[in-house]
Amino acid sequence: MKNNQTIIIVGGGSAGWMSAAALSNAFGATKKIVLIESDAIGTVGVGEATIPAVKSFNKLLGIDEAEFLKVTQGTFKLGIQFENWGAQGDAYMHPFGLVGKDSWMANFQHFWLKAKRMGLAKSYFDYSLNIRTAKSNKFFIDPNSGVDYAYHFDAGLYAAYLRKYSEARGVVRIEGMIDKVQTRSENGFIESLTLQSGEVIKGDIFVDCSGFRALLIEHTLHTGFEDWSHWLPCDRAVAVQTESVGEPIPYTRSIAHRSGWQWRIPLQHRVGNGLVYCSRYSSDEDAKKLLLENLEGTVKTEPRLIKFRTGRAIKQWNKNCIAIGLASGFLEPLESTSLHLIQTGVVRLIRMFPGDAINQSEIDEYNRQSQFEYERIRDFIILHYHVTQRTDSPFWNYCRTMSIPETLARKIQVYKNTTSVFKEQDELFHEGSWQQVMLGQGITPQDYHPVVDKLSDEELVRLMSSIESEHDQRLMQFPGHQQFITHYCKALAP
Secondary structure, eight states, X not given: OXXXXXXXXXXXXXXXXXXXXXXXXXXXXXXXXXXXXXXXXXXXOOOOBOOTHHHHHHHHTTOOXXXXXXXXXXXXXXXXXXXXXXXXXXXXXXXXXXXXXXXXXXXXXXXXXXXXXXXXXXXXXXXXXXXXXXXXXXOOOOTTSOOOOEEEOOHHHHHHHHHHHHHTTTOEEEEOOEEEEEEOTTTOOEEEEEETTSOEEEOSEEEEOOGGGXXXXXXXXXXXXXXXXXXXXXXXXXXXEEOOOSSXXXXXXXXXXXXXXXXXXXXXXXXXXXXXXXXXXXOHHHHHHHHHHTOOSOXXXXXXXXXXXXXXXXXXXXXXXXXXXXXXXXXXXXXXXXXXXXXXXXXXXXXXXXXXXXXXXXXXXXXXXXXHHHHHHHHHHHHHHHSOOOOSSHHHHHHHHSOOOHHHHHHHXXXXXXXOOOOOTTOSSOHHHHHHHHHHTTOOOSOOOGGGGGSOHHHHHXXXXXXXXXXHHHHHHOOBHHHHHHHHTOOOOO
């Protein structure tokens, strides 16, 4: 069976074609891979902002970066700017890359906190080269600069690019509506899919990329869903595209409103916009009106309403079915993790892919890792809503006063007491990310690490000024963001 297994992927879009591309790259001709795509499954189409890990995924596939960005109309992303989250009128950026300089004993924020209290330092965020580069609207790829980056791109064009990649490696695409799912009577495993045309498609492993519909993992196998809407109450989004009104900026904007938040994602040929909101506090019409009143540039598309529920499938691998993408769960795109969860889901599947038989131990380990990943990302997103001083609406009052997971409460308390955040196992967001959001939204830590006192005042001043000086020299060498795009990956006119 090892070299004769058939993998059936249900659904296209980013999840389906990322799965097909990774699986075909990993297994080549040793597996038969079939992808069933239909308009009935559809795609959400809002996953246009990414985090740096996507570079590893593309590298794994052997994708040329410049070619990929040309095809997907992509731009570069150095971080996310959060506006009105801590308090109305406030703004801070969660950047990629390091802030300042860490030591093995204590991270930079400890040195900064003492210097700030003594009047010897600027804002913590002034010591991020990523932020200074973003605010200067510059960009350059230099692995030695300390700048880390991700992308903004058209998710539909990315899926089409990966379809071409996958089909060139033997993936068979079938267009059709699934009419029936047949399971085996002896163990409940999925045996085959019957299309409306009457064609029967048999498989050994089924990858559910059917989006919110969750055709296999939930409608067929009744796996169950863990609802997190009491912690993440936003349940709808309205999305629209606009014409660009200027050069693209190298960061995503997240702008908090009275009952949710708005995204702005600049591509080469347009801007992606949307409003995520809670239907308990805003009607669909009011949300649409608010979004349209806060756009820049001519509207290119009709506003599209998307309904969702935050949470995850209780088991993302059940029997011989693995859910990838929205079928496995949903966490709103506040920190651009949607495509990352597709990436880690399919890479985890490849690493644990069954041989002659599916072992329950593999399933359990896959589900344990998936649960841990989802829960820690969940906590990070809840943090943005809960740590706020906003009192201007019922929505923010609820978020500010709601109970939160114990894992998150512990992280916040440790940071308040010690200025430290400790990464657990292989969770996605590192210590710096947690630090930046908590500090950016108004948590003032109580004390710094005692090792900082080893430095004299003069040494502390030299540390701070040396970081600024190094960043100044780097910035002088970086071209403008648009200038770099034009030279490196300019796309053809759409």
